Amino acid sequence: MFDFSTPVDRHGTWCTQWDYVADRFGSADLLPFTISDMDFPTAPCILDALSQRIAHGVFGYSRWKHDDFLCAIDHWLSTRFNAPVDTAAVVYGPSVIYMVSEMIRQWSAPGDAVLIHTPAYDAFYKVIEGNARQVLAAPLRKTGNDWQCDMRQLEWQMARPECKIMLLCSPHNPTGKVWTHDELATLAQLCERHNVRVISDEIHMDMVWQGHHHIPWSVVGERYALFTSGSKSFNIPALTGAWGVISDAQDRDNYLAVLKGRDGLSSPAVLAVSAHISAYRDGAPWLDALRHYLENNLRYVADQLNQAFPALNWHPPQATYLAWIDLRALGVDDEQLQRVLIEQQKVAIMPGYTYGDEGRGFVRLNVGCPRTKLEKGLQGLINAIRVCLA
Numbered sequence: 001m002f003d004f005s006t007p008v009d010r011h012g013t014w015c016t017q018w019d020y021v022a023d024r025f026g027s028a029d030l031l032p033f034t035i036s037d038m039d040f041p042t043a044p045c046i047l048d049a050l051s052q053r054i055a056h057g058v059f060g061y062s063r064w065k066h067d068d069f070l071c072a073i074d075h076w077l078s079t080r081f082n083a084p085v086d087t088a089a090v091v092y093g094p095s096v097i098y099m100v101s102e103m104i105r106q107w108s109a110p111g112d113a114v115l116i117h118t119p120a121y122d123a124f125y126k127v128i129e130g131n132a133r134q135v136l137a138a139p140l141r142k143t144g145n146d147w148q149c150d151m152r153q154l155e156w157q158m159a160r161p162e163c164k165i166m167l168l169c170s171p172h173n174p175t176g177k178v179w180t181h182d183e184l185a186t187l188a189q190l191c192e193r194h195n196v197r198v199i200s201d202e203i204h205m206d207m208v209w210q211g212h213h214h215i216p217w218s219v220v221g222e223r224y225a226l227f228t229s230g231s232k233s234f235n236i237p238a239l240t241g242a243w244g245v246i247s248d249a250q251d252r253d254n255y256l257a258v259l260k261g262r263d264g265l266s267s268p269a270v271l272a273v274s275a276h277i278s279a280y281r282d283g284a285p286w287l288d289a290l291r292h293y294l295e296n297n298l299r300y301v302a303d304q305l306n307q308a309f310p311a312l313n314w315h316p317p318q319a320t321y322l323a324w325i326d327l328r329a330l331g332v333d334d335e336q337l338q339r340v341l342i343e344q345q346k347v348a349i350m351p352g353y354t355y356g357d358e359g360r361g362f363v364r365l366n367v368g369c370p371r372t373k374l375e376k377g378l379q380g381l382i383n384a385i386r387v388c389l390a
């Protein structure tokens with residue numbers, strides 16, 4: 001019903017993934033598997049909604065606080081996660097990281113610390129340090145193919161007086177970990193005990209694979225800010241736009257006052273609002289077909305990699321279309337691998353150290369693309385590993 005196999009040429013569309021690959025990798029003619037967006041056109045229902053809105057032709061100031069938007073969100077959270085939302089608590093923002101940044105400022109002072117699970121999405125380090133807060137790392141440990149959080153070590157970190165916020169990534173980028181109900185409940189208890197506020201970044205919530213279930217923080221937590229967007233799931237990040245739930249009325253008012261007053265952002269990107277309404281009302285069949293395609297892509301990566309290097313015994317992640325590949329069993333040198341990938345194989349794949357020191361020995365391969373592109377990129381990775389091992 002939906003075509004995810006036919007490649008669409010994105011060159012010349014000012015897209016970060018292809019047109020600006022040289023900024024990070026130093027070379028322009030690379031096949032990119034980098035920043036987390038996908039090479040697919042968005043859902044047909046979204047394209048229709050956008051076409052209609054564009055045909056109207058008038059793009060004056062807009063609003064997000066209306067039933068069309070709020071009820072579409074409630075519908076999505078209710079039907080996908082069985083977690084209806086108090087629509088009065090919903091907030092909007094231009095991006096998830098903008099919203100995270102603002103709540104860090106609201107809930108902590110310069111010099112305070114924000115706890116994150118490492119390795120971590122690189123923007124987390126930047127948003128914490130850019131706000132003059134310290135990063136407190138709670139390392140995730142790999143046991144078999146799962147990632148575990150050492151709750152005793154985490155509590156020890158949380159007990160530090162400077163620790164004011166836990167910035168949770170749920171599901172977790174880059175490991176793909178899906179937090180279980182028990183883990184979330186324990187985290188909630190510990191945060192409560194140590195008076196640590198929670199910002200839960202749930203932007204990857206829709207990309208959770210068979211056998212795993214995303215549980216929104218709103219199910220377990222009390223005083224929190226949960227931020228997300230349809231941008232990853234429906235591949236619309238360049239429209240900009242995110243939303244969330246801030247549970248406490250005063251916190252919410254403070255956030256909205258800053259959005260409107262200090263930052264002059266009260267009028268949302270109307271195309272983003274329109275896209276979200278359409279996605280959350282009518283986008284489920286497309287998303288489920290896409291998820292099926294992506295899961296097969298991840299399985300393909302596992303089959304090919306393990307065939308080439310049985311010692312890897314790599315398993316697809318629990319969530320996200322980002323294959324977090326542990327190459328440590330092969331003892332490949334990270335810097336040499338990057339050199340060979342870029343110079344010889346002409347492929348751009350994120351080195352694991354982008355996500356902190358615990359990412360050394362890993363690469364992050366974005367599989368949000370047609371299979372034919374993935375085949376080329378994966379072959380490039382396999383070839384590059386062979387060169388490094390020779």
Ligand SMILES: Cc1ncc(COP(=O)(O)O)c(C=O)c1O
Nearest residue numbers: 036095096097121173201203242
């Ligand atoms: C965990 C996580 N949060 C946030 C973002 C970016 O979201 P936004 O562009 O809305 O700030 C990403 C993008 O890769 C992400 O992986």
